Amino acid sequence: MDAPPAPKTSQNLFEVYLRLRPPPATASTDERVLTVEPPAQSGAPPSHITLNPPSDRRRAIERFGFTQVFAETASQLDVFSSTEIVGMVEGVLAPRGGEGTDAVVATLGVTGSGKTHTILGSKTQRGLTQLAVDVVFRSIGPSMLDGAALPAVIESLQACDSSESTLISAPPYLETVFADHTQFSRANSRAATPMICRSRPPVASLPKTPSKKTLDPLYMALTATVRGKSSAQRPKLNANSIQGDFSSSIMSAAPPRRNLPPLPTTLPKQPDVSGILVPCDTAAEYVVVVSMYEVHNDRIYDLLTPATKNAATKEFRRRPLLFKSTELSPDRKVVAGLRKVVCTTAREALLVLEAGLQERRVTGTGSNSVSSRSHGFFCFEVKKRHGGRRPGPWGGSKLTVVDLAGSERAREAKTAGATLVEAGKINESLMYLGQCLQTQSELGTSTKPNVVPYRQCKLTELLFSNSFPSHTSPHMPRRNPQNGVMIVTADPTGDFNATSQILRYSALAREVTVPRIPSITATILAGGPAPMPTTRSISPVQQHPHRPFVPAGGTSAYHRNHSPVDERATMEIAALEIARLSDEIDQLRAETDAHMEARFTAEAHLLSMEDRLIDLEAAIRDECAAEYEQTLMLELARFKTSLALEQERGEEHLDRKVDLLARGLENAALVICDEGDEYNKENVLVEDLSEEVERLRRENAVLKRELAGRSPTKRKPLEERDDFSPAPPDTLPGAQGGAVSNLGRKLERMRVNPDAGARSASGASNGSPKKMRRIAKAT
Numbered sequence: 090m091d092a093p094p095a096p097k098t099s100q101n102l103f104e105v106y107l108r109l110r111p112p113p114a115t116a117s118t119d120e121r122v123l124t125v126e127p128p129a130q131s132g133a134p135p136s137h138i139t140l141n142p143p144s145d146r147r148r149a150i151e152r153f154g155f156t157q158v159f160a161e162t163a164s165q166l167d168v169f170s171s172t173e174i175v176g177m178v179e180g181v182l183a184p185r186g187g188e189g190t191d192a193v194v195a196t197l198g199v200t201g202s203g204k205t206h207t208i209l210g211s212k213t214q215r216g217l218t219q220l221a222v223d224v225v226f227r228s229i230g231p232s233m234l235d236g237a238a239l240p241a242v243i244e245s246l247q248a249c250d251s252s253e254s255t256l257i258s259a260p261p262y263l264e265t266v267f268a269d270h271t272q273f274s275r276a277n278s279r280a281a282t283p284m285i286c287r288s289r290p291p292v293a294s295l296p297k298t299p300s301k302k303t304l305d306p307l308y309m310a311l312t313a314t315v316r317g318k319s320s321a322q323r324p325k326l327n328a329n330s331i332q333g334d335f336s337s338s339i340m341s342a343a344p345p346r347r348n349l350p351p352l353p354t355t356l357p358k359q360p361d362v363s364g365i366l367v368p369c370d371t372a373a374e375y376v377v378v379v380s381m382y383e384v385h386n387d388r389i390y391d392l393l394t395p396a397t398k399n400a401a402t403k404e405f406r407r408r409p410l411l412f413k414s415t416e417l418s419p420d421r422k423v424v425a426g427l428r429k430v431v432c433t434t435a436r437e438a439l440l441v442l443e444a445g446l447q448e449r450r451v452t453g454t455g456s457n458s459v460s461s462r463s464h465g466f467f468c469f470e471v472k473k474r475h476g477g478r479r480p481g482p483w484g485g486s487k488l489t490v491v492d493l494a495g496s497e498r499a500r501e502a503k504t505a506g507a508t509l510v511e512a513g514k515i516n517e518s519l520m521y522l523g524q525c526l527q528t529q530s531e532l533g534t535s536t537k538p539n540v541v542p543y544r545q546c547k548l549t550e551l552l553f554s555n556s557f558p559s560h561t562s563p564h565m566p567r568r569n570p571q572n573g574v575m576i577v578t579a580d581p582t583g584d585f586n587a588t589s590q591i592l593r594y595s596a597l598a599r600e601v602t603v604p605r606i607p608s609i610t611a612t613i614l615a616g617g618p619a620p621m622p623t624t625r626s627i628s629p630v631q632q633h634p635h636r637p638f639v640p641a642g643g644t645s646a647y648h649r650n651h652s653p654v655d656e657r658a659t660m661e662i663a664a665l666e667i668a669r670l671s672d673e674i675d676q677l678r679a680e681t682d683a684h685m686e687a688r689f690t691a692e693a694h695l696l697s698m699e700d701r702l703i704d705l706e707a708a709i710r711d712e713c714a715a716e717y718e719q720t721l722m723l724e725l726a727r728f729k730t731s732l733a734l735e736q737e738r739g740e741e742h743l744d745r746k747v748d749l750l751a752r753g754l755e756n757a758a759l760v761i762c763d764e765g766d767e768y769n770k771e772n773v774l775v776e777d778l779s780e781e782v783e784r785l786r787r788e789n790a791v792l793k794r795e796l797a798g799r800s801p802t803k804r805k806p807l808e809e810r811d812d813f814s815p816a817p818p819d820t821l822p823g824a825q826g827g828a829v830s831n832l833g834r835k836l837e838r839m840r841v842n843p844d845a846g847a848r849s850a851s852g853a854s855n856g857s858p859k860k861m862r863r864i865a866k867a868t
């Protein structure tokens with residue numbers, strides 16, 4: 090069951106309060122453009138102011154109504170306790186169960202009018218943010234989850250987070266942001282109204298804005314955390330040391346880490362709100378999740394995520410985030426992708442706030458030495474679940490504190506370049522905010538159905554989109570519309586035009602009173618003091634009723650023919666005419682001013698568009714380069730893999746071939762060896778045979794010669810001759826003579842058969858070794 094929404098005092102989406110700041114020490118004039126009207130009922134707080142036009146101008150006097158007006162003397166505590174903030178904190182804590190009601194506290198005003206001072210306080214005084222955080226943590230008290238149990242619940246918190254965020258517990262986060270030694274650092278951060286006091290060197294020696302150099306290590310350290318550097322690698326900052334008072338003993342416990350801003354030493358304690366407690370849901374256990382972001386040039390940037398260095402441009406860039414509906418939050422939009430820090434003590438929450446402020450964009454302008462250049466959103470989500478053995482899912486509501494950038498005139502602020510562009514964007518978004526606020530002030534009175542035009546820019550979307558009941562399915566729990574408080578800040582001695590513009594935007598009620606022009610003639614003729622102006626409330630369109638006009642050329646004739654009474658009447662008419670004309674001139678002057686302002690805004694818008702285009706181009710280039718690099722790396726990796734595969738395959742193939750070759754060579758060598766042996770043997774045999782044949786031929790020739798020398802009678806066939814008869818085996822074993830005679834007989838047979846001899850000879854000369862061998866065997 091949902092708790093009923095905290096009762097609203099009116100139909101407004103925002104309760105609007107006006108806070109006047111004391112005149113700055115450097116104020117050039119004491120002339121006040123504002124007067125606080127005494128309250129209608131005694132004892133009631135004032136709620137109306139009158140805007141007095143400067144004495145040199147004849148202007149309508151405007152009267153503005155607010156929920157309450159805080160005079161210059163009002164303290165931070167007065168503002169805190171008299172606005173609805175405490176009631177809104179109760180709505181967030183939801184003591185009667187349910188999800189609770191979101192709350193928004195914002196400040197709006199001209200630059201330098203005290204917005205940041207109201208929201209974040211000063212060195213000695215706490216602002217509304219710190220006071221609200223204090224009340225939240227004090228009121229939760231023992232129902233807060235034990236810090237030691239935090240690591241175990243981060244996962245369940247993450248699972249219930251509807252904004253696709255990354256959750257981290259406070260001690261490890263703070264460890265990456267602050268060094269733990271006592272030195273000054275805050276002066277180079279955002280505010281001229283810092284909330285934390287430190288022991289510090291003289292302010293004169295400190296830079297006004299944070300330089301990249303000083304922030305780099307912070308980025309590095311945070312990046313290391315994002316990459317999930319193991320906690321064992323880092324020196325651990327004791328969680329209890331953060332929870333407890335920041336004594337110097339804690340600071341000196343560990344050696345200082347270079348270049349990180351030091352851990353703050355003391356926090357302002359005033360004003361004391363220990364007496365303010367609101368009930369909480371005692372059946373539930375709570376944690377507080379802190380997130381911070383800024384709207385700069387209509388884009389949302391996380392203040393707790395460090396910028397990342399672009400590899401190509403070497404510049405630090407932050408990724409803009411989207412404001413959208415998510416899977417877990419289909420009915421309302423959330424800033425998606427933030428880094429959120431889970432805190433269990435007020436001190437942790439305040440230190441996280443301090444860390445985020447280091448990242449916020451500020452600069453010195455002609456109007457404020459430390460001017461906010463973005464709209465800062467500081468969110469404190471109070472998460473709760475019903476404890477016990479089986480704890481339920483985390484739910485809850487959030488308190489958002491918004492420090493808006495101030496509207497400024499380029500001439501006074503002396504801005505140029507990027508700062509002028511920022512100013513244009515700031516003024517544009519504030520103009521849209523003004524339109525929304527004007528529409529809301531007409532919501533109750535007008536008979537026409539008014540729609541708050543909050544979708545025109547990021548700022549109004551963020552401020553108003555949760556102001557209306559959510560349209561959910563019957564299965565989803567219905568969320569209450571948020572409660573809103575707008576504190577308009579103004580400098581009563583400040584610029585009339587700028588102040589009147591802001592008041593016109595924001596006031597819940599406005600009355601225009603035009604003084605009746607006294608008769609100058611009557612005054613002159615009477616010679617007495619000018620009569621008191623009678624005032625009446627009229628609408629702006631009725632300011633100039635028709636008055637007679639006397640042509641310039643007709644005056645002398647008119648004088649000649651008319652009595653002094655007529656002359657007096659004519660003079661009166663002329664005086665009225667003069668007053669009307671001077672009124673018209675004033676109006677024209679105001680219109681010219683407005684046009685000039687519009688021109689400045691348009692020019693700044695143009696410049697901002699150019700800037701945005703350049704940014705977009707750079708971002709697209711970066712993205713393309715990154716994508717190209719990624720693809721290149723991928724292709725390279727793929728190429729290397731396929732190359733390695735190919736090489737492996739080639740080597741395998743080569744190995745196989747070499748194996749085959751080796752095996753082939755081995756076989757070939759074996760064959761060659763075998764064949765070589767046989768071949769050699771055959772050659773030897775052939776040679777032997779050739780030699781034998783040669784010798785036999787010679788013997789044959791000798792024998793033939795002998796035979797030719799003998800008498801015919803002695804010429805017997807060789808077989809029959811004694812000297813050619815075969816020797817007995819025992820006498821000629823192995824003797825050459827026997828073999829020779831045998832061969833001789835064989836040759837003789839061959840000679841007797843000349844064909845056989847020819848055939849064998851030709852066979853021997855042409856034949857293969859095998860044939861030769863066969864012949865040899867045969868012979």
Ligand SMILES: Nc1ncnc2c1ncn2[C@@H]1O[C@H](COP(=O)(O)OP(=O)(O)OP(=O)(O)O)[C@@H](O)[C@H]1O
Binds near residue numbers: 113494
């Ligand atoms: N109520 C106040 N009491 C004392 N000092 C104040 C008060 N309001 C503002 N100041 C001082 O005025 C100066 C400017 O105030 P601050 O920075 O809060 O202005 P701002 O409206 O936030 O300006 P911008 O829009 O440029 O950021 C600061 O030095 C601050 O301390």
